[in-house]
Amino acid sequence: MKAALSALGVLVALVAIWQVVSLATGLPAYILPSPAQTLAAGCAQRTILASNALTTLGEMVLGFATGALLGVLCALAMAAAAPLRRLLRPALIASQAIPVFALAPLFVVWMGYGLAPKIAIAALVIFFPVAIAFADGLRRTPPALLEAARVMAGPGARWRVLLHIALPAALPALATGLRLGAGVAAIAAVIGEWAGSSSGLGYLMLWANSRSQVPLMFATLIVLFVLAIAFSALVDHLSRRLTPWLKETD
Amino acid sequence: MGAPVAPRIRLHGFGIAYGGAPLFDGLDFEAAGAGVTALLGASGVGKSTLLRAIAGLAPPGAGTAATEGGVSLMAQDDALLPWAGAIDNVAIGARLRGARPDRARAAALLASVGLPQLAGLPGAWSGGMKKRVALARLLYEDRPVALLDEPFAALDALTRGTIHALAARLLEGRLALLVTHDPLEALALADRIVVLGGSPARIALDETPPQRPYAALRDALDPGLRRLHARILLALGTSS
Ligand SMILES: Nc1ncnc2c1ncn2[C@@H]1O[C@H](COP(=O)(O)OP(=O)(O)O)[C@@H](O)[C@H]1O
Ligand SMILES: [Mg+2]
Numbered sequence: 001m002k003a004a005l006s007a008l009g010v011l012v013a014l015v016a017i018w019q020v021v022s023l024a025t026g027l028p029a030y031i032l033p034s035p036a037q038t039l040a041a042g043c044a045q046r047t048i049l050a051s052n053a054l055t056t057l058g059e060m061v062l063g064f065a066t067g068a069l070l071g072v073l074c075a076l077a078m079a080a081a082a083p084l085r086r087l088l089r090p091a092l093i094a095s096q097a098i099p100v101f102a103l104a105p106l107f108v109v110w111m112g113y114g115l116a117p118k119i120a121i122a123a124l125v126i127f128f129p130v131a132i133a134f135a136d137g138l139r140r141t142p143p144a145l146l147e148a149a150r151v152m153a154g155p156g157a158r159w160r161v162l163l164h165i166a167l168p169a170a171l172p173a174l175a176t177g178l179r180l181g182a183g184v185a186a187i188a189a190v191i192g193e194w195a196g197s198s199s200g201l202g203y204l205m206l207w208a209n210s211r212s213q214v215p216l217m218f219a220t221l222i223v224l225f226v227l228a229i230a231f232s233a234l235v236d237h238l239s240r241r242l243t244p245w246l247k248e249t250d
Numbered sequence: 251m252g253a254p255v256a257p258r259i260r261l262h263g264f265g266i267a268y269g270g271a272p273l274f275d276g277l278d279f280e281a282a283g284a285g286v287t288a289l290l291g292a293s294g295v296g297k298s299t300l301l302r303a304i305a306g307l308a309p310p311g312a313g314t315a316a317t318e319g320g321v322s323l324m325a326q327d328d329a330l331l332p333w334a335g336a337i338d339n340v341a342i343g344a345r346l347r348g349a350r351p352d353r354a355r356a357a358a359l360l361a362s363v364g365l366p367q368l369a370g371l372p373g374a375w376s377g378g379m380k381k382r383v384a385l386a387r388l389l390y391e392d393r394p395v396a397l398l399d400e401p402f403a404a405l406d407a408l409t410r411g412t413i414h415a416l417a418a419r420l421l422e423g424r425l426a427l428l429v430t431h432d433p434l435e436a437l438a439l440a441d442r443i444v445v446l447g448g449s450p451a452r453i454a455l456d457e458t459p460p461q462r463p464y465a466a467l468r469d470a471l472d473p474g475l476r477r478l479h480a481r482i483l484l485a486l487g488t489s490s
Contacts, residue, residue: 148329152343
């Protein structure tokens with residue numbers, strides 16, 4: 001909530017600077033529309049904006065869910081068995097080294113213009129921070145907890161120690177990974193749309209740009225910004241529920 | 251309740267080293283049957299390492315460290331789960347063994363250490379409360395051999411007096427090896443007192459106090475105990 005409020009503050013400040021700049025320079029609307037012109041364009045096209053925002057939000061949510069789920073499974077697999085760890089670690093690094101911009105058009109070729117390639121791209125981008133943060137968390141169980149658990153569990157209880165000790169101890173790291181992933185969900189969805197689509201905020205921006213409807217393009221950008229912030233705030237809020245025992249110090 | 255096997259701790263030619271000079275080299279030590287053995291020694295001499303080796307957590311570099319009868323450990327760091335409440339912390343051992351936690355027994359043990367209805371999570375408890383929850387967890391394990399690493403270090407003197415009496419009663423019937431830095435605590439609780447000293451550490455003193463001394467301690471030490479107290483301090487002094 002606090003994060004959302006300070007983001008709103010930043011937004012207001014940016015709008016104020018923007019108004020001042022557009023007044024001072026007197027640039028025409030097709031180069032730099034004023035906040036008022038942008039607002040007018042946004043209101044005039046509110047149905048189009050809303051329906052395209054819904055498309056992008058759907059891509060973000062589904063891409064995030066898919067990427068987070070795969071990241072969690074990958075981290076658990078790595079924690080479970082050393083051979084899997086040796087196999088998955090390079091794959092994990094590779095998944096991050098892939099230039100998503102270059103790959104996006106390929107995804108569109110393979111999966112078409114619909115939802116699927118956007119979900120795939122967002123999932124690919126979100127997978128990495130979730131997997132790497134959770135995997136690190138699972139490897140860094142406080143030694144004192146592990147030792148106490150080993151004495152109590154006796155030999156051959158690896159799975160139960162993982163489930164009852166290492167897993168809950170890694171939840172703060174998972175929460176961090178989820179927050180990082182949420183922060184890039186909107187960008188990933190827009191990259192997917194730019195590679196080929198017929199709806200979504202990224203598509204609407206290109207469409208408005210090609211018709212020199214710059215005020216609409218600005219309005220779209222602002223809706224995208226608000227959507228990204230809201231999604232981050234939501235995931236931030238939910239991820240805190242994973243770690244109710246942690247006291248925040250701010 | 252006890253296991254059919256008589257509890258026993260046995261170190262034979264025990265040696266362990268971390269990088270530099272060995273902490274232990276050829277240590278022999280044995281304790282058997284019910285009773286409290288207090289283990290004293292200067293900070294860094296290797297008391298915690300010895301307990302971890304006995305618990306099977308630190309493999310000896312030489313010789314053997316073995317127990318008979320099943321072992322439980324209350325580590326120096328109380329190692330409570332920060333996400334779990336008192337009852338879940340006390341009964342975590344059951345979950346780790348794939349059994350159903352006996353919450354009623356955990357609650358009864360919490361009451362027996364003076365913390366009935368302890369609410370909240372470890373982050374909100376005092377150092378003394380955490381130690382007592384860790385003691386309840388040790389008792390929940392119900393093993394013949396109990397290893398306790400400075401269990402009462404975080405308690406103030408008043409709480410200590412009550413918890414000493416409590417611990418003596420609760421540990422009855424077990425073979426307890428209790429690390430402490432307080433000679434009076436050793437005299438108050440132990441049937442046998444062992445002091446470690448030197449590098450590598452050896453047994454600098456191994457004595458059996460003439461009596462179970464709670465009553466004597468409450469007033470003043472009797473002359474025999476006072477002499478033993480002095481010898482413990484001497485042994486501790488020469489060891490550091
Ligand atoms: N796992 C370990 N790795 C490296 N050094 C260790 C380890 N455990 C103990 N030590 C060292 O061994 C010495 C004895 O430690 P410890 O057994 O905790 O002493 P005490 O409990 O008597 O104060 C210390 O110097 C400590 O730094
Ligand atoms: Mg110690």
